[in-house]
Amino acid sequence: MYIARFNERTLKVQSVREHTLSVANLCKIFGRKLNISSFLYLAGLLHDMGKYSVRFQDYIELELKKVQDGDKETDKVADKEDHGVFGGKFIYETFNKRDPISCITSEILALICCYHHGGLPDCVNRRSEVTLLERFKKISSSNMQEVYKKFNDDLKVDINKIFDEACYEVQLIVEKIKEFKDEAFFAMHLFIKTAYSMLIDADRYDSYLFESEYIGNNEINNIEIEAAKIWYKYLIRLEKKLEEFKMKSNISENEKRINKIRQDISDECLSFAKNNEGIYTLTVPTGGGKTLSSLRFALRHAELKNKDRIIYVLPYTTIIEQNAEEVRKALNCKGDLLEHHSNILEDDKGENYKLLTHRWENKIIYTTMVQFLNTFYNKGTQDMRRMHNLLNSIIIFDEIQTIPIKCMDLFNGCINYLNRIGNSTIVLCSATQPELNKANVSIQFSEQREIIKDVNIKFKILERVEVIDSTRKEGYTYEEASSFIYDIKKTANSVLMVCNTVNSAATIYDLLSKVIDKDVDLYFLSSNLCPTHRKDVLSNIKKGLKNNKHLICISTQLIEAGVDISFDVAVRALAGLDSIAQTSGRMNRNGEREKGYGYIINLNDDDELKRLTEIRLGKTHCKELLDDYAEDSNLFENSLLSPESIKKYFKYYYTDPILNNNMNYPVRNTSIYEMLNYNELNKDGYEDDYPLQFIYKFKTAGELFKVIDNDTKTVLVPYGKGKGLISELLSSDSYDKKKILIDKLGHYSVNIYNNKYEALKKEDGIIFNRECGVHILKDFYYDEVKGVSLIKNLEFLNF
Known part of the structure; x- marks a missing residue:
């Protein structure tokens, strides 16, 4: 048996065959969302081919023996074979020269397999070398042949047949992407990231199931079958809640008038849900009942169109807490609703943290614009892992006017992709709708764009x-x-x-x-x-x-x-x-x-x-x-506050030259948008005929991308029950319990800027727990009124 990994607590071993087939099958399920099941199945088969190598097996057996002998200082990352490169090199060198679609298919597979740990690379590095081809040079032909023979003998799969099926699937995706015209290369980069997301999520999820000793059927297989039933159940509960609101008495005539408008807005949202997938706006005056009205639309639309999940994206964590609580009470949805405020876990190179990161597999998700944009554009793998779970979804952006100017092209590009390729419905909500099409990349709105009728009249009545x-x-x-x-x-x-x-x-x-x-x-x-x-x-x-x-x-x-x-x-x-x-x-x-x-x-x-x-x-x-x-x-x-005032203000705002020239996220002598589109500058001085299809700067773009200019770190704070939860997290050795505790600790966390983090660190006010990958604030630096503080709170010493 060839060993893929072992559990340090139980010493149970998972074979390469077992892990590979499990990941491949998960990939196949994830791939259904874009009709690329064979393409993703092949990625799952190839990603760990290198674990059949003599060097990797020697390494993993040595690590296992160390643990068996009681040596806790194992190193699951040092001095092991570059196992990702084998599958990538094999698929690229076998199929790259057949025809254009084979070329694209093999190149994407090579990229996502080679780099399934650590994040996607720049296609050309700073030494003007083609990164993927340079990586292939690490392994000799004889080593490649030896590893492939073991892989083939162990798995016995028809790679040629699966590759032909994968090419057909990719051909259909390419035809759709061509319709994006000037934004086609940008859309293609998002497709590559989607495939990468599916692979790394399948890999990490199987690892989690093994490490947590999960026993039972994989629930992912049933997600599509159960979705429509779940949405219907929750819609019935919401309708019941709305009826209770109607029964309220002892309110003034003024309040009755406002409630009537809220009811009209809610009814229009429900009626609009029968429309096809698209990109829509929901323009509701402040206090117009947008939260439950948009939910009513989403539940009905999800039921009719068989959507996987509903995702609410909001600007501030404050609204997440309030709106999520309101929805939780209305639907009684408990574990089906996830609040994801921030990344509590540090995106480190250790293996354990990867098993605890959020996958966004819940049916209803509340998160921030920072987390949404990080999913597409941030460095590393923690955020991108969840990207594929945005497909075939309903994504509602509340207070869309708060989107950072520098991110407008990137935002518009990704919602166009999510709708036209990912089959998701996008709703942009605000009382003050911004002119997002002032950006270089226009949103491809649906023909009937606004969900609500007579917006101006409703604004006047609700004044x-x-x-x-x-x-x-x-x-x-x-x-x-x-x-x-x-x-x-x-x-x-x-x-x-x-x-x-x-x-x-x-x-x-x-x-x-x-x-x-x-x-x-x-x-x-x-x-x-x-x-x-x-x-x-x-x-x-x-x-x-x-x-x-x-x-x-x-x-x-x-x-x-x-x-x-x-x-x-x-x-x-x-x-x-x-x-x-x-x-x-x-x-x-x-x-x-x-x-x-x-x-x-x-x-x-x-x-x-x-x-x-x-x-x-x-x-x-x-x-x-x-x-x-x-x-x-x-x-x-x-x-x-009239729509005319808002419109005139945004006209002034978006024509400001400082803002107008910053919508593509400018960096250095280019922009992040261009780094992820077709741009000769991305070749970094490479002079020969460029041998690959893609010249994206994935790594550099990810490193430079920050939704908020100042880097922040998420810190757990000892407020209220948070102190006890932190202690539980640090003492637990169960992955399942840690995941539950990390979800709870999202309510006891604060994002702080790096300069403040460093100042607190200098004062010995913060500790970093590497095993769990979390930053923890010490008691004295959390003020009962103002929260995180650089001033040490010593009030308890005042006798």
């Missing part, structure tokens, strides 16, 4: 807030802003202040804490608080609002997108008009009063916004609009 321009030439210092809030509080029970940065919010919070009356509760919200901490703060605020308590909340923009909360008055530091509209949606949300009032003040925060280009320019162009409005408000239907 519950008047926004007042309180900006002034000299701006507001932090002290003056605090005084403004203090004075506004005298006119209302509750006030929300939204700032552009954490520092601004913290400064104003500190100033107000010194002067407010004792009967006024003061709250702070920012991304420095872990999800559970934020949830607790929001829960306390909502209780206070319900009981008409006097309170002030100072927050960053995380509160303004989709958080179901309603203050008497809101104040917004000048920013983009879309942000101001979102803040306005956090007051008089249900028409509790005839009209709510929001105020815009121009905080002197320019120094803090130097590196936050989009907020800074949003602030500039919003001021332009405010000036236009002051000159003639009739042009904007006498409302700063």
Whole structure:
């Protein structure tokens, strides 16, 4: 028997044959989504061919003996055979010269097999060498022949027959991709990544099943059969919940009017679900019931079109927590719903962490735009592993206006691919729809683009807030802003202040804490608080609002997108008009009063916004609009929140030359979009006739890609139950238990910028646990009000 791996705890051995056939069969199942089952089956067969080599078998037997002898210092990565290259070299050299489709098919298979550990490479390296061909040179012809003979004797598969079937499948994909015209090469790179995703997920998943000693049938096989039944079950539960809402009594006429519009929007979403797969917009005013209306559409559409999963992509983790909880209660879906806030695990080179990463196999997933874009464009394998689970899905992007400008071409390109190749339905939701087709790559919207009818009329009926321009030439210092809030509080029970940065919010919070009356509760919200901490703060605020308590909340923009909360008055530091509209949606949300009032003040925060280009320019162009409005408000239907105002603002914003030239993610003398498209510069000086079909710079593009300019690390924090969960994680030796704990710890994690991470590390405030691949914040550096802090909390020493 040839050994593929062994379990260090039980010493159980998995053979190369068993692992190979299991991975190949998983690949075959995954491949159904694009009708490329034979192509993926072949990838699964070939990926570990090198494990038949003498060198690999000597290595794995030595490692097994070490463990049997009680030596815990095994090294499952050092000094072993490059096992991926064998299958890649074999398929490429056997079939590469037959015809163009054989050439494309063999090259993709070679790429994904050779690099199924570590991530896809640049096709040409910095030494102007063809990376794949250079890797082939590692093994001699005699070694290749010897390994192939063992592979063939052990597996007895007809490679020629499977390859012919694979070529037919790839031919059909290529024909579809040609329809992308100028974006065809970019779409092809996404197809390569999709195939790669299927292979590495199958490989890691089989490894996980072996390491966790899973016994039973593989549930993946039944996913398509069960999907329609699941969607029907959840739709019935949602309809029942919506009927309960209708039965509510003791509400004002104003609230009844708003609820009627929400019902109309919900009914239109349900009706629209019969349409075919496409790319659509859902334009709903703030407070228009978008969460459950879009879910109603998604469940019905998933049932009718037999979709695998529903994925919600949101800008902030705050909304994930709230919306996921609302959906969980409405559907009673428990384990079928996954909240994926961030990557808790470090994308390291160790083997164990790979078994614990998220696959996005759940039926309903809530995640962030950062995680979505990382799935397609980030370096390594942790994120890309889940890419294939976005196929044949319904993907709903909430608050789409928050997409980073530099990512627009990359975003538009991938949703076009997901719809036209991946058979997914895309819904772009917002009360302030951005002009995404101002990018170089246009979204291929469906002919009937908007889900809702008479959008402008619905906006007018749902108008519950008047926004007042309180900006002034000299701006507001932090002290003056605090005084403004203090004075506004005298006119209302509750006030929300939204700032552009954490520092601004913290400064104003500190100033107000010194002067407010004792009967006024003061709250702070920012991304420095872990999800559970934020949830607790929001829960306390909502209780206070319900009981008409006097309170002030100072927050960053995380509160303004989709958080179901309603203050008497809101104040917004000048920013983009879309942000101001979102803040306005956090007051008089249900028409509790005839009209709510929001105020815009121009905080002197320019120094803090130097590196936050989009907020800074949003602030500039919003001021332009405010000036236009002051000159003639009739042009904007006498409302700063009207569709006309939003449209004019985005016209100013997207024609800004700084933003307009940054939509393809510029880097060095090119862009990430061009690195993943056809571009002669990608050849890095290679002068001979280029021998391959593809010249992508996968590795460099992945290393340079960051949704947020500053790198962040996810840190587990000792807030509330988090401390106990961290202890459990570190002491557990069960992969199943670790996966459960890691899911739970997503609610006790904070993403912090690298400079802050390094500062905390210098203070010995963070530890990194290599075995689990997690960063952990020490107790003293988590503040009960402001969350992660560089200032050590020693209050317990004050006797």
